[in-house]
Amino acid sequence: MKRIQDFSVIDTLWLNSSSYILILKSETSIEKIDPGNFAEIKIPDAADIFLRRPISVYDVDHEKKEISFYIKAIGKGTSKLGSLLPGSKVNIVYPLGNSYTPVKNKNALIVGGGSGIAPFKLLGEQLRGLGSKVTYLFGARTSEEIVLTDVFSKLGKFNCTTEDGSLGEKGLVTSHSIFKNIKYFDIVYTCGPDPMMKAIAKIAENNNIRCEASLENMMACGIGVCLCCVTPTIRGNAVVCSEGPVFQSTDLKW
Amino acid sequence: MKRIQDFSVIDTLWLNSSSYILILKSETSIEKIDPGNFAEIKIPDAADIFLRRPISVYDVDHEKKEISFYIKAIGKGTSKLGSLLPGSKVNIVYPLGNSYTPVKNKNALIVGGGSGIAPFKLLGEQLRGLGSKVTYLFGARTSEEIVLTDVFSKLGKFNCTTEDGSLGEKGLVTSHSIFKNIKYFDIVYTCGPDPMMKAIAKIAENNNIRCEASLENMMACGIGVCLCCVTPTIRGNAVVCSEGPVFQSTDLKW
Amino acid sequence: MVDLQVDIAGLKLKNPVTTASGTFGFGEEFVDFIDLDKLGGIFVKGLTIKSREGNDYPRMAETPSGMLNAVGLQNKGVDYFIDSIYPRIKHWDTEIFPNINGSVIDDYIAVAEKLNEVKGINGIELNISCPNVKEGGMAFGVSCPSAIAVTKAVRKAYDKTLIVKLSPNVTDIAEIAKGVEGAGADSVSLVNTLLGMAIDAKTKKPLLSTITGGLSGPAIKPIALRMVWQVYNAVKIPIVGMGGIMNGNDAIEFMLAGSTAIQVGTANFIDPQVSEKIVDEIEQYCISNGISKVTDLIGGLITE
Amino acid sequence: MVDLQVDIAGLKLKNPVTTASGTFGFGEEFVDFIDLDKLGGIFVKGLTIKSREGNDYPRMAETPSGMLNAVGLQNKGVDYFIDSIYPRIKHWDTEIFPNINGSVIDDYIAVAEKLNEVKGINGIELNISCPNVKEGGMAFGVSCPSAIAVTKAVRKAYDKTLIVKLSPNVTDIAEIAKGVEGAGADSVSLVNTLLGMAIDAKTKKPLLSTITGGLSGPAIKPIALRMVWQVYNAVKIPIVGMGGIMNGNDAIEFMLAGSTAIQVGTANFIDPQVSEKIVDEIEQYCISNGISKVTDLIGGLITE
């Protein structure tokens, strides 16, 4: 069930100069959250922000009543959230959207870039729990942008590319050598910049591998009522926040 | 010279449930400030505040580079300022407006109510420095609202009224017994709610005593350019923020 | 107890709080957040005779205290609404108002005729003010003769409560309100969005695929309030007021300016519970101010 | 070095940044904060033929991301300006534009004739859009024939640069812009304030003595930007754009939409240094984007 709920900031853990984990705690229990679900976060005390901001759930701890987000500070709202002091109140509407399709006892490739790695801790945990083998491939410009490797390495094999070659293979994520053995994988999950996701989807489709992509369209409501966040699909315009954000790549007309 | 300047919050000292002293510190020197001058304060991190808020200067310490304000939390902006944490940045435009006319070796009565006591620490100090004798008379509803008595008692004789009789004489400020000896005073300074100031001015005028009142009209710019803050005077509409806020009562048509 | 009931030309709403078309889906999207039965009414997403895909993405831009949208009436057509959606939502104890749109008068008539036959639907909102598509009829809403023509035509086709939704993008909204009143409207609702535009200085491109779009939210509240007041002073039919209402106080202001009922729009995106909260806040205001009937607020602005 | 100079019908401004009438006094109030010589121009407070006391207090209400004003053209009359104020401010190396107002065409003509004789004043802004008083001429600004009539009359009386300030409270601002272009305007400036209203729910009273007033500030930016774009696509004369400009980015957006110069209004109340900052920010934007002449920005919106 969707809910609007008040949380307090426990901490903002900055991972590098532009991204951080925002940890929130509630007094009451937290709803069930599936990998790929997101929240609409109200930015507190912000002078020129009107709408909520959609952010994927990075982690949840039902016992501690904590929920956390992996956020890249790219503008007003994401910067503001990263500057909140412990104790600040944050109101969120969640869980929103659909989720990645879980697979049992399969080989899964998870490809992320930018803030698009956010849903992949929960997804990795879920897939492992179902007996699937997880391989991560994250792309970034430099090693500084490759974060949380300890977290992801525990959940699966961790690979990465950097454009400057400072970590992992040098180049774009799509040129990683792993794609030579793409047939090894039963499914590809991706989230990140559109061009990256399109390229990954193309590789998967060419090899007849199911690919699920999570879109980050501009949103106003996050609950499927304003129809601002649409993306064209083979079945007409789909509403990303409620029919997505996760789509099977072959459904998308992008 | 007027200036726009950044300050950091040193502290917010709450005096009772609705008023506080906001102490700000600057890295650079502070302009000369006369009693009655005010500042236009930009409210930081406020979601629905657009304009600056005019607030009289309560105190200034040029050596420490500190300026402070006595503020009653009556709405969004004044509440927000009172909740700022030490270190928060606050931008102010100051010193604005004219000031009370100083008098030498005279007997001065200073009548204040509500947030209207703010300019009277600086005024009391100035008058004492000029050899004048200061008598304060502050009015409030209850004793809880009578604050800073230690500060004012050092500068002059301190009197007050409360509507419930919990401190000083019971009743409105205008019914205080001091007015029986009003002829003793050479000048009356007042600041507070309009009805109070009008009543005080009338008493002074009836006794041919000069009375100066500081008006708290709604302001947009604070520097005399928008013409929003006017008050009718015998010379036509006067601009309160630049020709005032202090007016000789006999000039006002209120 | 405060009597919260209001009357839109004979149609009784349990309270003055309704939700604005295009901002509340078909209501069902909000069941996790509020009790729909608490609302005076729900104006559902704009309908056209045929299904429409709407405009291209991007359709939204945040602006100071507001937002621009260029949705362009994406919907599955009136038949789909009647056959597949309405049966799902009709059980709620609140008035459901379809919002009807067309690019030519015959389209409006066709949609209105179909809705006229639907039992349980007691009123429609005739949208002659959507700035985002030709089919939204802003062309009708910005000229008095065409507003009158479409209202007259729909009036003939529709027997129940007819609310005409006015465009704020006009020189004299009171004149148009008078026109549609004369043409048989039972009520007018206002305002729809103001035509606006946003540009990304970095890319030098518009932020909407359609270049211009409709501005809504608190930014437009002062304009909307003024228009409600002007219309209130010009017509006798009840007014459904909206434009930037975010809380009970805003709603009260619209009633004081002359609204019989109000619509909550963009605020639903910020707080999905806001409509129900506004019902409570209006009641609370009435209690605090010793007002026993909410209708006493209508046009209660004290101007001297 | 970026060439920041722009040209309003032959009149050269050293840069596109000017300040809006009624928000910048006569400029001298800002000398403690900025170097006035850095500005492209200053549009001074609205003038009328006779001195005016303006409307009653209260004249101001804060609104979401904006404010309402109902000043009502308080000023000491054009003669006082020419004799007592202009001599005090003429030494600044920036263009001073008086903003002229009247309730009948003859008043406008009288003010224009007087200013025509003043050496050093190279242009005036003809205000046909003040929503707050009859003398502000909004009646002229909201109808095409009357806008044309007053422009023609003032054109005859005034030889130098004539900028006509348009009202946003109209159905079709492009039509009116075309009208005044045809009537001899050298340039149009837009927008003036939008007619709005604010109510205090507690007291049930309007927050302005005049009930309605003019809305300015970022709240109106999307509407103003759209109007500039519409006018840019309709006329050939240069546009002076304004409405909610708070920083360099906003100014760039107005230029991309078609403004040759811009005016900074309400922002001056929030930051008395903002106009000079905007000059710097525009220059910085040009440098970052490899633009050598600021005029390359005018109408540079990429729509495909």
Ligand SMILES: Cc1cc2nc3c(=O)[nH]c(=O)nc-3n(C[C@H](O)[C@H](O)[C@H](O)COP(=O)(O)OP(=O)(O)OC[C@H]3O[C@@H](n4cnc5c(N)ncnc54)[C@H](O)[C@@H]3O)c2cc1C
């Ligand atoms: C379903 C979903 C899940 C998301 N999950 C995450 C996440 O887990 N972590 C994370 O860091 N981010 C995530 N995002 C992106 C995040 O919502 C945006 O970065 C955020 O809204 C930007 O807000 P801002 O106020 O910081 O930027 P603004 O100041 O509003 O804008 C800064 C710049 O970013 C652009 N921009 C803003 N929002 C978007 C967007 N949604 N897509 C593309 N460009 C945009 C603006 O046009 C502007 O140029 C997600 C988005 C969606 C839709």
Ligand SMILES: Cc1cc2nc3c(=O)[nH]c(=O)nc-3n(C[C@H](O)[C@H](O)[C@H](O)COP(=O)(O)OP(=O)(O)OC[C@H]3O[C@@H](n4cnc5c(N)ncnc54)[C@H](O)[C@@H]3O)c2cc1C
């Ligand atoms: C020259 C001057 C000096 C001042 N000095 C002080 C001071 O030293 N200490 C202090 O506490 N206050 C002072 N004030 C008053 C102070 O400016 C207001 O209390 C403040 O602006 C309210 O802002 P807000 O955001 O808290 O209230 P809002 O949320 O904006 O408004 C709350 C309520 O207060 C009313 N209100 C707001 N401003 C005023 C006003 N100026 N006059 C009357 N009613 C108003 C509003 O209409 C509303 O009903 C001064 C005002 C002026 C003009």
Ligand SMILES: Cc1cc2nc3c(=O)[nH]c(=O)nc-3n(C[C@H](O)[C@H](O)[C@H](O)COP(=O)(O)O)c2cc1C
């Ligand atoms: C995303 C969005 C979609 C809208 N769709 C419609 C619509 O289909 N029909 C209609 O009459 N109005 C539509 N509107 C206008 C609203 O119903 C309302 O008139 C407007 O938003 C002003 O109210 P607000 O400021 O409270 O949102 C839409 C508004 C928004 C923001």
Ligand SMILES: Cc1cc2nc3c(=O)[nH]c(=O)nc-3n(C[C@H](O)[C@H](O)[C@H](O)COP(=O)(O)O)c2cc1C
């Ligand atoms: C307090 C105030 C007074 C104004 N007085 C005038 C005026 O005398 N003449 C005029 O043409 N415009 C006047 N305006 C309108 C501004 O010049 C400008 O058109 C409007 O405020 C929109 O720009 P902004 O949003 O940047 O303020 C006034 C605006 C304000 C806020």
Ligand code: FES
């Ligand atoms: S953001 Fe409103 S429908 Fe998706």
Ligand code: FES
């Ligand atoms: S507040 Fe602008 S002139 Fe006084």
